[in-house]
Amino acid sequence: MAELVKIAVDAMGGDNAPDEVVKGVIEALGENENIKIYLTGKSSVVNGLLKQYKYDGKRLEVIDATEVIETGEPPVMAIRKKKDSSLIKAMNLVKEGTCDAIVSAGSSGAILVGGQVIVGRIKGVERAPLAPVIPTMKGFSLLIDCGANVDARPAQLLQFAKIGSVYMENVMGIKNPKVGLVNIGVEEEKGNALTKEAYPLLKSCPEINFTGNVEARDIPLGVCDVYVCEAFVGNVILKMYEGVGTALLDRVKDGMMSTVRSKIGAFLVKPALKKTLKGFSTSEYGGAPLLGLNGLVVKTHGSSKANEVKNSILQCVVFKEQNINERIAKAVILND
Amino acid sequence: MAELVKIAVDAMGGDNAPDEVVKGVIEALGENENIKIYLTGKSSVVNGLLKQYKYDGKRLEVIDATEVIETGEPPVMAIRKKKDSSLIKAMNLVKEGTCDAIVSAGSSGAILVGGQVIVGRIKGVERAPLAPVIPTMKGFSLLIDCGANVDARPAQLLQFAKIGSVYMENVMGIKNPKVGLVNIGVEEEKGNALTKEAYPLLKSCPEINFTGNVEARDIPLGVCDVYVCEAFVGNVILKMYEGVGTALLDRVKDGMMSTVRSKIGAFLVKPALKKTLKGFSTSEYGGAPLLGLNGLVVKTHGSSKANEVKNSILQCVVFKEQNINERIAKAVILND
Structure with a gap:
C-alpha cells in the first residue's frame, strides 16, 4: 500500500462550512483510499455532523479548534491573534510535517498570509503565487x-x-x-x-x-x-471572468424570458445549456493552489460546496505523489 | 442656424474601409444638418463610392490622400513617414483648426500617437487617455x-x-x-x-x-x-469583456445546438436573445474618444460598420456643442 497522503482540512472556512466541507471530506475519503484527513474545527459541531456518515474512521481525525477566522478580518492580525482557529491549526499541521497539504474555503487574505508566514516558502522561491485553474x-x-x-x-x-x-x-x-x-x-x-x-x-x-x-x-x-x-x-x-460571465448570462436569461415564444424556447433549451455552461465554471477544477510553499496550500472558493471541497482534496494527492514541491524547488534554482 | 461642426473622417482606416466609412458619413450627414465632413482618402476611390449616394454636397469635402497607414505598421514611424496618409491629413485638419474633430477606424497605435503628436494635448493635461464607453x-x-x-x-x-x-x-x-x-x-x-x-x-x-x-x-x-x-x-x-463574451456566447450556442430538443428551443429563443444581447455590445456607443487633446480624436473599432462610423461622428457634435475641451481644460487646472 502506498504511503497515505495526509491533508489538513479547515472545517470552519467558507460560506457553507462546516456542513459542505464535512460532506466533501467524506466523499473524498470514499473516492480515494490513500488519503487521511485531519479535520480542524469545533469538535462538538464537527463530530455531530460526522455522525450521519459512514466512513473509514482510521483515516479521519478531528482536531479541535475553538476559534474561526471570519472573511472580513484583517488577515495579518487574524493570523497573529487567533492561534486556536481552524485555519491556523490546519496550517500548523503542515508546518510541523504531520500533513502534506491544507485545504480551506476560508478568508483568502488569511490563507495567503498564513501560507507564507506559517507554512513558509520553498528555499529559492521569492513569492508564493496563487494560481487558479481557469x-x-x-x-x-x-x-x-x-x-x-x-x-x-x-x-x-x-x-x-x-x-x-x-x-x-x-x-x-x-x-x-x-x-x-x-x-x-x-x-x-x-x-x-x-x-x-x-x-x-x-x-x-x-x-x-x-x-x-x-x-x-x-x-x-x-x-x-x-x-x-x-x-x-x-x-x-x-x-x-466572473463579472462578464454573470452580466452576460443575466442578459441571456432576460432575453429568454422577454416573449412568450422565447419562454417556450428557454424551457426546451435549459437542460442542454446548463450542461455546457457547467464546463465553463471555475469550480469544476477544485481550488486554487498557493504554490512554492513547504507543503501545498489550496484555497477553494468561499462558496464551495461538497463537490469542490472533494476535488480540492483529491488535487492534493496528485501534488504529493508527483513530488511537485521538489520539482518546483529544482526549477527555481536552475537558471536563477 | 448654428455654426457647423466640422469633422475630419479617415476614409481609408479600418477593416471595412472605405465602403462602410463612406456609408456611415452619408448616414450622419442625413441625420444631422449641423455637420460638415472632410473625408480624407484616395479621391478617385472615395468619389467613386460617393456616386451611389444622394447627399448635401455643400457639407461634404473630399481631401485627397495618397497613402494609407496599415494596422501592423509601427505607429511612430508611420506618423513620421506617411505625411500624405488619410489619417495624418485628417489629423492635420484638426491641428490647423479647419476641423473640430477626427474619426478613424484605422491603426489604434497611429491614432494614439498621432493624437498626441499632431493634434497635441490641452495645456495642463499630462496624458491623453483613451476612454471607451462600455x-x-x-x-x-x-x-x-x-x-x-x-x-x-x-x-x-x-x-x-x-x-x-x-x-x-x-x-x-x-x-x-x-x-x-x-x-x-x-x-x-x-x-x-x-x-x-x-x-x-x-x-x-x-x-x-x-x-x-x-x-x-x-x-x-x-x-x-x-x-x-x-x-x-x-x-x-x-x-x-471581448474574450469572455465571445467564449461564453460560443458555449451558449454549443449548448443550444447539442440536442434536438434544444435546437427547437434555440429557434424560438433566437430573436429575443439577439435583441437583448445587442445592448451588451461595445459598438452601440460609437467610438472611443482620446480625451484631453486640442480637438476631439475618436477611435472607432477596426471592424466598424457604417452604423458605428455614424454614431462616432454624431458623438463629436455633442462634444463640440458642449465645449468639452474648455471644460476639461478648466477641470485639470483646478486643484492641480
Missing part, C-alpha cells in the same frame, strides 16, 4: 499569479512561469505546457516596464515553453496553458 | 484609460477621473457621475503602489463624485459611471 474554450489553463502580493519584479514573473509549468505538466497532465505573458499587445516590444523586462527573461529560459505575449482577449480562448501575470492584473482577469 | 447591466460606463501610455502616475489617474467626469456628465448626460478606482479590493488600504497613492488624491478632490475602490467583478454590473485605471489594466479589462 476554464477556456479548449479546456483549462493556469493563471499565475492572482494572489495578494502585487507589484512583482521581472525575475518573479520568470519564477511564476517555471512554477506554473511544473504544476500544469505534473498535476494537470499537460505535456510541455505553453507559457504566455499577459500583455497589451503580442509584439515583443509592447507592454509596461514590468512585461518589457520580463519578456527576454522568459524567452531565454530553456526550462519553459514560452510562446510570447498574450492579449487578454485570447485568455478565454485557451491559446496557452500557463498565463503569467503580476497579481493585480491576475486579480482583474479572474474577476472579469 | 456596456454594463445598468446601461453604460466610461473606462478611462485604455490607451497605449502605460505606467501612469497617481496624479495622472486623478486627471483621468476629472476628464472622465466631464465627459460623462456633458456628453453622455449622466449627472454627477460616480467615479470608482479599479482595484483588487474595496478597502482603502488595498492595492498596488499606484492605487494606494491615487486613492487619497481622488478622495480629497471636490470636483469629482468619488465612491471608492471597485473590484473588476463589479465593473460589468455598472456600479460606477467612470472607472479609473492605468492603461495596462484598462486594456486587460476591455479585452476580457
Whole structure:
C-alpha cells in the first residue's frame, strides 16, 4: 500500500462550512483510499455532523479548534491573534510535517498570509503565487499569479512561469505546457516596464515553453496553458471572468424570458445549456493552489460546496505523489 | 442656424474601409444638418463610392490622400513617414483648426500617437487617455484609460477621473457621475503602489463624485459611471469583456445546438436573445474618444460598420456643442 497522503482540512472556512466541507471530506475519503484527513474545527459541531456518515474512521481525525477566522478580518492580525482557529491549526499541521497539504474555503487574505508566514516558502522561491485553474474554450489553463502580493519584479514573473509549468505538466497532465505573458499587445516590444523586462527573461529560459505575449482577449480562448501575470492584473482577469460571465448570462436569461415564444424556447433549451455552461465554471477544477510553499496550500472558493471541497482534496494527492514541491524547488534554482 | 461642426473622417482606416466609412458619413450627414465632413482618402476611390449616394454636397469635402497607414505598421514611424496618409491629413485638419474633430477606424497605435503628436494635448493635461464607453447591466460606463501610455502616475489617474467626469456628465448626460478606482479590493488600504497613492488624491478632490475602490467583478454590473485605471489594466479589462463574451456566447450556442430538443428551443429563443444581447455590445456607443487633446480624436473599432462610423461622428457634435475641451481644460487646472 502506498504511503497515505495526509491533508489538513479547515472545517470552519467558507460560506457553507462546516456542513459542505464535512460532506466533501467524506466523499473524498470514499473516492480515494490513500488519503487521511485531519479535520480542524469545533469538535462538538464537527463530530455531530460526522455522525450521519459512514466512513473509514482510521483515516479521519478531528482536531479541535475553538476559534474561526471570519472573511472580513484583517488577515495579518487574524493570523497573529487567533492561534486556536481552524485555519491556523490546519496550517500548523503542515508546518510541523504531520500533513502534506491544507485545504480551506476560508478568508483568502488569511490563507495567503498564513501560507507564507506559517507554512513558509520553498528555499529559492521569492513569492508564493496563487494560481487558479481557469476554464477556456479548449479546456483549462493556469493563471499565475492572482494572489495578494502585487507589484512583482521581472525575475518573479520568470519564477511564476517555471512554477506554473511544473504544476500544469505534473498535476494537470499537460505535456510541455505553453507559457504566455499577459500583455497589451503580442509584439515583443509592447507592454509596461514590468512585461518589457520580463519578456527576454522568459524567452531565454530553456526550462519553459514560452510562446510570447498574450492579449487578454485570447485568455478565454485557451491559446496557452500557463498565463503569467503580476497579481493585480491576475486579480482583474479572474474577476472579469466572473463579472462578464454573470452580466452576460443575466442578459441571456432576460432575453429568454422577454416573449412568450422565447419562454417556450428557454424551457426546451435549459437542460442542454446548463450542461455546457457547467464546463465553463471555475469550480469544476477544485481550488486554487498557493504554490512554492513547504507543503501545498489550496484555497477553494468561499462558496464551495461538497463537490469542490472533494476535488480540492483529491488535487492534493496528485501534488504529493508527483513530488511537485521538489520539482518546483529544482526549477527555481536552475537558471536563477 | 448654428455654426457647423466640422469633422475630419479617415476614409481609408479600418477593416471595412472605405465602403462602410463612406456609408456611415452619408448616414450622419442625413441625420444631422449641423455637420460638415472632410473625408480624407484616395479621391478617385472615395468619389467613386460617393456616386451611389444622394447627399448635401455643400457639407461634404473630399481631401485627397495618397497613402494609407496599415494596422501592423509601427505607429511612430508611420506618423513620421506617411505625411500624405488619410489619417495624418485628417489629423492635420484638426491641428490647423479647419476641423473640430477626427474619426478613424484605422491603426489604434497611429491614432494614439498621432493624437498626441499632431493634434497635441490641452495645456495642463499630462496624458491623453483613451476612454471607451462600455456596456454594463445598468446601461453604460466610461473606462478611462485604455490607451497605449502605460505606467501612469497617481496624479495622472486623478486627471483621468476629472476628464472622465466631464465627459460623462456633458456628453453622455449622466449627472454627477460616480467615479470608482479599479482595484483588487474595496478597502482603502488595498492595492498596488499606484492605487494606494491615487486613492487619497481622488478622495480629497471636490470636483469629482468619488465612491471608492471597485473590484473588476463589479465593473460589468455598472456600479460606477467612470472607472479609473492605468492603461495596462484598462486594456486587460476591455479585452476580457471581448474574450469572455465571445467564449461564453460560443458555449451558449454549443449548448443550444447539442440536442434536438434544444435546437427547437434555440429557434424560438433566437430573436429575443439577439435583441437583448445587442445592448451588451461595445459598438452601440460609437467610438472611443482620446480625451484631453486640442480637438476631439475618436477611435472607432477596426471592424466598424457604417452604423458605428455614424454614431462616432454624431458623438463629436455633442462634444463640440458642449465645449468639452474648455471644460476639461478648466477641470485639470483646478486643484492641480
